[in-house]
Amino acid sequence: MAKVSCLLLTVSMTVALALAHDTGNYTLNKREKRELLLRSKRRWVLSTIELVEEDPGPFPKFATQMFNDKTALFKSHQFRLSGTGVTEEPVDVFSIDDEDGVVYVHKPIDRETYPFFHIMFDIINKETGELVDKTLTFDVAITDINDNAPYFEHPVMKASVKENMPEGYLPVPLTARDMDQVNTQNSNISVRVLSQEPAEPKINLKQVEGTKMSQLTFTGCFDYDKVKMYKVVVEARDHGIPALSSTAVVNLHIMDSNTHQPVFKDKTYNTHMMEMESNKEILRVAVTDADTPNTPAWRAVYSIVKGNEEGNYKIETDPKTNEGILTVIKGKDFEKTTLTNVQIAVENEEPLFVCSSGGATVNVTVKVIDVNDPPVFDNKVTNVYGMEEQEVGKVLYKPKVTDVDSDVEKIRYELVEDPAGWFTIDPKTGEVTTVKKMDRESPYVDKDNIYTILIQAIDDGEPPATATGTILVHLGDINDNTPYVVEKKLVMCGNKVIVPVSDKDNHPFGCPCFLSLGADNGDKALKSRWKLDPATGVEAGLVSLKSLPYGNYTVPLVIQDQQGMVVNDTVEVMVCDCGGGDKCRASLPRTSSLGLAAIGLLLAGLLLLLLLLLFLLLCECGGKTFTHLPLNLQDEGNQTLINYNEEGGGSACKVCGGVCMWVTRASVCACVCVCVCVQ
Structure with missing residues (x-):
């Protein structure tokens, strides 16, 4: 340490x-x-120097002020300025007040000549002439203004273009430059064709990709016979404010090319030759050509295409007259040939050029015939809202329709689709009004509670045109349906069965429901026999409290929805043996066989009948006849019995051991005799 x-x-x-x-x-x-x-870290203090080129003054003009902390340590000091614009060219641009360090500018600055100035600041002790601090050096950049118009490297250019040049680029590259600061709007240049004389074919400018060069293009064809020179004025304009521009002139000289086919002056020629004559000129043929004389486009080239199979002739071009010279080079035998047809063709040294745009054109005028446009609904699909069971007569919808061809007041309306028949439509106004109460639970209402109506608007055009509109009626629910048992006939295999319940209304008007046992209607054992568990929901459980004999039972129920709407209902319960399944077992089929007891009774009846028949056979009949009863014995039943055989006597009958029985019923007595009569 x-x-x-x-x-x-x-x-x-x-x-x-x-x-x-x-x-x-x-x-x-x-x-x-x-x-x-x-304070050793603190030295120079320099405010920002911002200079704009071509500043008009007045001069001298304040630029900035220098400060240095060490000036407080000396009795006298002096600021000194040097560098470009002070002691180096261009001199006398900047100066500094040696006492307070204020820097002045004395003249306008051209940024394109001096884009920046390299300046050095010093502070000197006047007494010793020595530097008090290190020299401060920095560069002053000059702010650019748009004071230079773009320019073409060559303000007047000349180019030669052949007449047969295909459309596309012309051999005229153009380069425009701008002296203002690069990569700014002041130096961003756009080039265009300002004018051309004549106007056809159309000449344009196209930027060459990847360069700052543009090139002239054209569409169509040049025609040397019509125009031999074009004057094209091009403009270069920068994007500065204000924008500056300049122009250049391009003179295009059209060079003739072979655009005209040579034509023979005569369609047929006749000549003659001596038999076996050779190496002699026998005919000259002439052609006309509209191309420039003595050029490859004008000079003719002749050939024999037919009639020279044996090589008797040749044809050459006279370079002065452009005529074709037909010469016989091998004689012909008169005995073999007396007449020869020779076909001669001609073309130019330069291939013929035909402008691609020279095809025939025709103008076609197409007349458009008006047809009746249909009406148009402002909304092809309209959503409306309503409550079910609301009072009839309510206007649910009124359409807005436009028609460009017909009077809207004359449009009539029709109801196209209303499956439940709940609505009517005014044929003049199109107002849709209810004529029946709507029901959300209707089968025509979809799962989203929407009822669909289709209407038509028909104009009075010729022929009438139709537009179709769709109305989607969104129905709100109310508690207009009572709950109910879905399945009223139930099978109980054990001690419990499910009771399904439902309500067509939506939440909160429908299920889950609340169930309870109904009135016993005299059946005191109802509540001791049944109970509900669970008693709430869409499926209740009906439970038997004790073992029940097989059979059918009627159970009354009370069902209540969430809003307190109550309904009484019953279910039929079949108690049976299901054999481990969920359905009652089928009863055994009936047969035709008899039991032992039945067979015994049948045999006993047959034996009794046989005994009775044997007994009757043992009876004896005599000649006795039957007699009528005395009148005093006929006081009972006389009014109802009819007497037969009073006039004639009966046959004798022998009676042996006859059996007679009195039958008395409802105050009527009769004697019944059973006997066997043998006559």
Whole structure:
């Protein structure tokens, strides 16, 4: 630790001595030494220098002011300025007040000539002429303004273009430059074709990708016979404020090319030759060509395409007259051939060019015939809202319809689809009104509680046009349905059966429901026989409290929904043996066999019948006849019995051991005799 303290002390003394030497043996006390050590990091203070090029003044003009903390340690000091714009070219641009450090500008600055200035600031002790602090050096950048218009490297350009050049790029590259600061709007350039003479074919400018160069393009074809020179004025404009521009002129000289086919002056030629004559000119053929004479586009090239199979002829071009010279080079035998047809073709040295845009064109005028446009609903699908069971006569919807071809007042409306028949529509206004109470539980209402209506708007056009609108009626629910038992006939296999209940209303008007046993209706043992567990929900449990004989039981129930609506209902419960399943076992089928007791009774009856027949056979019948009862014995039943065989006597019947029985019922007596009569 002692070594570190000594080291720090040595450094402090060294700095203090150095400062004393710089100030010209200026005596400092300990407190001043400490202040100098604390301020050793603070030197120059420079406010921002902002200079705009071409500043109009007035001059001299304040630029900035310099400060240095060490000026407080001296009785006299002097600021000094040097560098570009002061002591170096361009001189006399900047100056500084040597007392207070104020820097002045004395003339406008052109940024394109001097984009920045390298300046050095010093502070000098007047007494010793020595520098008080280190030199401050920095660069002053000049702010750009849009004072330079873009320009073309060549304000007037010339180019030669062949007439047969295909459309696309022209061999005219254009490069525009701007002296203002790069990568700013002041130097961002757009180039365009300002004008062209003549106007056809259309000439444009296109930027060459990846470069700052543009190139002329054209669409169509040049025609040397019509126009031999074009004057194109192009403009370069920057994006500064205000925008500056300049122009250049491009003169395009059109060079003739082979755009005209040579044509023979005569369609047919006749000539003659002597038999076996050779190496002799026999015919000259001439052509006309509208291309420039004595050019490859004009010079003709002849050939024999037919009639020279044996090589008797040749044809050449006269370079002066452009005629074709037909010469016989091998004689012909008159005995073999008396007449020869020779076909000659001609073309130019330069291939023929035909402009692609030279095809025939025709103008076609298409007449558009108006048809009746249909009406248009403002909303093709409309959502309306209502409550079920609300009173009839409420206007639920009125359409808004437009028609560009017909009078809206003459549109009539029809109801196309209303499956439940709840609505009617006014044919003139289209108002849809309820004529029946709506029911949310209707089968025509979908699962989202929406009832759909379709209406039509029909205009009076010729023919009439129709538009269809859809109305979605969203129905709100009310508590208009009582809960009910879903399945009223139940099978109890054990001691409990599930009773399903439901309610067509939605929450909070429907289930879960609350169930209880109903009135016993004289059945005192009802509540001792049954109970409900659970008694709440959409499925209640009906439990038998004791073992019940197999058979059918009627159980009355009271069902209540969430809003307190109560309904009485009953279920029929069949208690049976299910054999481990959930359905009653089927009863045994009936058979035709008899038991032993039945067979015994049947045999006993048959034996009794046989004994009776034997007894009757043993009876004897004599000549006795049946006589009527005396009148005094006929006082009962005489009114109801009819006497037969009163006039004629009956046959004698010998009765032996006859059996007679008196039958008396309802004051009627009769004698029944059973006998066997043998005559």
